[in-house]
Amino acid sequence: MLLTLSYHETAQRPASAAFLRGSDPAAWLRELSRWNLPIHQLACYLVPESIRSVQVAGLFVVAAAPLPADVLEPYGAEADGRLFVPVQATLWPATAPDELAAALLWPRQLLHPSIGLVGFDTEDELSLVTLLDCTAPRATDWSRARPGIVPKPRLQQVRVLAPTVAEVLESFQSDVGTVPLAQLPGLAKNQPGSVRKAFNSLRHRLLTAVLAMIRWLPGLPAAPVVGVLGMVLLVVMAFALLASVVSQLGQGSLGGLIVPLTLLIVRIWRSFSNKDANQTIPTRPVTSARPGIFQRLENWLGGRIDNLEQKRQNEIERLLRLFSENTEEALKYAIPLGGPYQDRGTAPQSARLGLRSTNFNLGGLGGGGRVDTWNLDAYRHNLGLQYGAAATREIAAGRFKKAAYIYAHLLGDYQNAANALEQGGFYREAAALHKDHLRNLPAAAKCLEHGGLLLEAAEIYTELREHEKAGDLYQLLGQTELAARHYERGVSLFLGNQDHPAAARLLADKLADACRAQTVLLDGWASSKQPEVCLRQYFDVLAAQSAANLSAHVQQVFQQHTSAAQRIPLLQVLATVNEKHPAPELLTASRDIAYEVVGTEATAGNMAYLPLLRHFLPDDRLISADCSRFASRQPPRPLATSKLLSSSSAPQLDATIEWISAVTHGHQWVAIGTRDNRLHLARGNWYGHVEYHSWLADMSGVYVLLIADEQHGNTILLRTSEAVVLETKRLPRNKYFSVALTVECPSWLPPWPARVCLLPGGMTATAHLQAATITVQRYLAGGQGLPPFYAQLAVSIDAGEQEWPDELLYRDGYYYSCWGNYAVRWAEKGISQVHEVAEDSQAFQMAWSSYTPKLQLAVFTPFNLLLWEPHQRISKEPLPVYSPNFMVTGDMQFVSAEHLVMLDDSTAVLLRMQEQRYEQIRLIELEHIPVAVLRTINRQQFALLETTGRITLHQIGDE
Numbered sequence: 001m002l003l004t005l006s007y008h009e010t011a012q013r014p015a016s017a018a019f020l021r022g023s024d025p026a027a028w029l030r031e032l033s034r035w036n037l038p039i040h041q042l043a044c045y046l047v048p049e050s051i052r053s054v055q056v057a058g059l060f061v062v063a064a065a066p067l068p069a070d071v072l073e074p075y076g077a078e079a080d081g082r083l084f085v086p087v088q089a090t091l092w093p094a095t096a097p098d099e100l101a102a103a104l105l106w107p108r109q110l111l112h113p114s115i116g117l118v119g120f121d122t123e124d125e126l127s128l129v130t131l132l133d134c135t136a137p138r139a140t141d142w143s144r145a146r147p148g149i150v151p152k153p154r155l156q157q158v159r160v161l162a163p164t165v166a167e168v169l170e171s172f173q174s175d176v177g178t179v180p181l182a183q184l185p186g187l188a189k190n191q192p193g194s195v196r197k198a199f200n201s202l203r204h205r206l207l208t209a210v211l212a213m214i215r216w217l218p219g220l221p222a223a224p225v226v227g228v229l230g231m232v233l234l235v236v237m238a239f240a241l242l243a244s245v246v247s248q249l250g251q252g253s254l255g256g257l258i259v260p261l262t263l264l265i266v267r268i269w270r271s272f273s274n275k276d277a278n279q280t281i282p283t284r285p286v287t288s289a290r291p292g293i294f295q296r297l298e299n300w301l302g303g304r305i306d307n308l309e310q311k312r313q314n315e316i317e318r319l320l321r322l323f324s325e326n327t328e329e330a331l332k333y334a335i336p337l338g339g340p341y342q343d344r345g346t347a348p349q350s351a352r353l354g355l356r357s358t359n360f361n362l363g364g365l366g367g368g369g370r371v372d373t374w375n376l377d378a379y380r381h382n383l384g385l386q387y388g389a390a391a392t393r394e395i396a397a398g399r400f401k402k403a404a405y406i407y408a409h410l411l412g413d414y415q416n417a418a419n420a421l422e423q424g425g426f427y428r429e430a431a432a433l434h435k436d437h438l439r440n441l442p443a444a445a446k447c448l449e450h451g452g453l454l455l456e457a458a459e460i461y462t463e464l465r466e467h468e469k470a471g472d473l474y475q476l477l478g479q480t481e482l483a484a485r486h487y488e489r490g491v492s493l494f495l496g497n498q499d500h501p502a503a504a505r506l507l508a509d510k511l512a513d514a515c516r517a518q519t520v521l522l523d524g525w526a527s528s529k530q531p532e533v534c535l536r537q538y539f540d541v542l543a544a545q546s547a548a549n550l551s552a553h554v555q556q557v558f559q560q561h562t563s564a565a566q567r568i569p570l571l572q573v574l575a576t577v578n579e580k581h582p583a584p585e586l587l588t589a590s591r592d593i594a595y596e597v598v599g600t601e602a603t604a605g606n607m608a609y610l611p612l613l614r615h616f617l618p619d620d621r622l623i624s625a626d627c628s629r630f631a632s633r634q635p636p637r638p639l640a641t642s643k644l645l646s647s648s649s650a651p652q653l654d655a656t657i658e659w660i661s662a663v664t665h666g667h668q669w670v671a672i673g674t675r676d677n678r679l680h681l682a683r684g685n686w687y688g689h690v691e692y693h694s695w696l697a698d699m700s701g702v703y704v705l706l707i708a709d710e711q712h713g714n715t716i717l718l719r720t721s722e723a724v725v726l727e728t729k730r731l732p733r734n735k736y737f738s739v740a741l742t743v744e745c746p747s748w749l750p751p752w753p754a755r756v757c758l759l760p761g762g763m764t765a766t767a768h769l770q771a772a773t774i775t776v777q778r779y780l781a782g783g784q785g786l787p788p789f790y791a792q793l794a795v796s797i798d799a800g801e802q803e804w805p806d807e808l809l810y811r812d813g814y815y816y817s818c819w820g821n822y823a824v825r826w827a828e829k830g831i832s833q834v835h836e837v838a839e840d841s842q843a844f845q846m847a848w849s850s851y852t853p854k855l856q857l858a859v860f861t862p863f864n865l866l867l868w869e870p871h872q873r874i875s876k877e878p879l880p881v882y883s884p885n886f887m888v889t890g891d892m893q894f895v896s897a898e899h900l901v902m903l904d905d906s907t908a909v910l911l912r913m914q915e916q917r918y919e920q921i922r923l924i925e926l927e928h929i930p931v932a933v934l935r936t937i938n939r940q941q942f943a944l945l946e947t948t949g950r951i952t953l954h955q956i957g958d959e
Contacts, residue, residue, distance in 0.1 A: 013076030381792035400424025427451025440723035500524025551589035575615035607631035653949030662932035718745035748783035755808035791826035893933035
């Protein structure tokens, strides 16, 4: 049978070999070098020109790895790699695999379209070393060598020149047009000119100054000279105000102001002096039914000022009406409601609203100028609603720049302005808001990363010492050397932070250095921080290597790296490893270790670990029953089984960490602390098991608080006083913890002092108070902001200097918090209650009870502990229930329906409710500063955590 080749336009098999034409070994080596494959993966054979000529026609190369796609003459394998034909050819006629294999004579055959069939024996394989001709070195004098041309530096990066603020503003100018005042209906009617505006402003300021002077003059000694003195002061003040206005308008406006100013002074003086020309000022007070000249002048001036204020209020009401008629036009006259850059000086007051540009002005955010301050106390809530609704409509319409203008320039909400810009794809502008105005570098870096501006994002991550993230971005940019340097820095930081699993993961996954990763993980197995995690990861790294023998490594770890106290944890790790990497040899080695360890424990009378044998005898269905029967027949001995902690066996957390906050969540607790300016987390249960996690961010000068609400989900927020990068920690469910937790520090949250609470459905809310208006912003789980809503209070609250931290609570549609000396409750629909809880002071702490069906709040003030039950029909106001003789400087928690624990710098006080009042039943002296009160799963106990990591258990009942 004669086999021939049939050509096809497409490849019929993958390329696993190639034919290199020509007889030049240098050309062959250059081509092989271009493939960038290890030499031990290449098998080379010389191909003759024909059966009649032994001249070399080319080199046939068989590769054990994928070949480049641009190989000129690729070949594919048939008959289990014994026959190689062109990838675009098939054999004709078709043959069965066994028939073809029987016809082949040599270990490898090449079927070339023109040369024909060529067979190669094993000894025909060519060593590439024989292609190199290395002659003997010649005696040469190299002392006369001169330095050559210095090569040009390697191109490291290509960057797009970032636009300046002026260029950004210029690009926004074309988005929003402006309309002259004369063409605007309603608001443009009777709009005064510049001179008239200046005169109105001068008149208001003059009237205000004269009113103050009139109220001051009656206090002077009575004499006829008072009238002359008043006139002189009036003229001097008037022309001083005139000079200030002229300096703003220019010298050309002086003539237009002198005449109206003179007429105004004459009018004021004649109106009140002619009526009393024949009267003399009495030397002592006299009783008269008719008001005197100063009283009448004061009444007249007050009326003129009230008239101007009324005009300004009418203008605000016209603005509100215009929003319902034409939002586009109303925005041009909108008055900013707040922001950190407002009120940099006072501009002349006017009775008219001026035209404003609705361009998002990135450059103007940080340099507020003089403004005409309007009294918006009565209109702030309605204006805020109109602005928020307008911003929502602009986002829905796809006009993200205008929505950013509303948020940033009108509402002073730079967080939502940045979110709007990011939604619209304006990532660099959004990042500028985060970086330059919100001082939130993590959010700026993430924004740039989402926008594909990887180089700028990597630089910010480097500044934040997030070297792993920076390395990932440089890897995407193709800068592998720079990425490797950042990965090495990340490994050093992780090891310095005693985070062996993270350092090993970086070594194995990013640096492809499995040997160093294994060494690091064995060191972690010997340490007290996450040893089981390190050992499981150690076997995972070994299993990723194709030639690894896990059973031999298991024996080595057991014999050389496992102490007596680690033998049981080793069995628990091996049970997991056998499930994840099943192999007969591994199971046999693990079973032998299990027999030895469990047998030793059983001999000592500890039968608690007999059930572990079932993991290593998966086919024995009776092993569990046999172990139970064997344990029940043994004489009773003290068992070392897991049991609830007692006061003498409470865990001691890592004392090298200064613990600062802790919360309970179900049957577990989470605590955070700092060491070497880095944040550490401990997760524990009430059976003594503790696991540790950590972050690399520099936390110097940053306050941290844990926020948890198990009624609203399994997320715990890390609330920081400044923006820092803290990656999300996912604490999984395992045999020690029945509920998985997520600990995160969202970069999109507004900075402190905005207050934060958790909402149902994974949402988060923030609250900010300004005068009598509370602004509430809600965020979805991913950080997308919902339209804010505003709660208008009945009183204006001066929160004063807000202390860290501040509480915020959400329950059944209502929000609860304390500002200043007021306890506040409000809802989304605007229903609010404000209760004064302290006089000339402020509420310091607020705690809520999870033991009562109706919400119960405890509010601590410097004078009283108050109990607030908002759902009680009799009284909804906080009532004093205890008068403390100390200051609550730490935590305050309910530990039962009737008991409350409060902490100060060195003691804990246990209170019990009796006859609508709290009574002190115990004072607990502590060795160190207490940090938190923790509820336990024993309803008759509570725990106290101190800064040194010491946890003590205390009975709730009387002792």
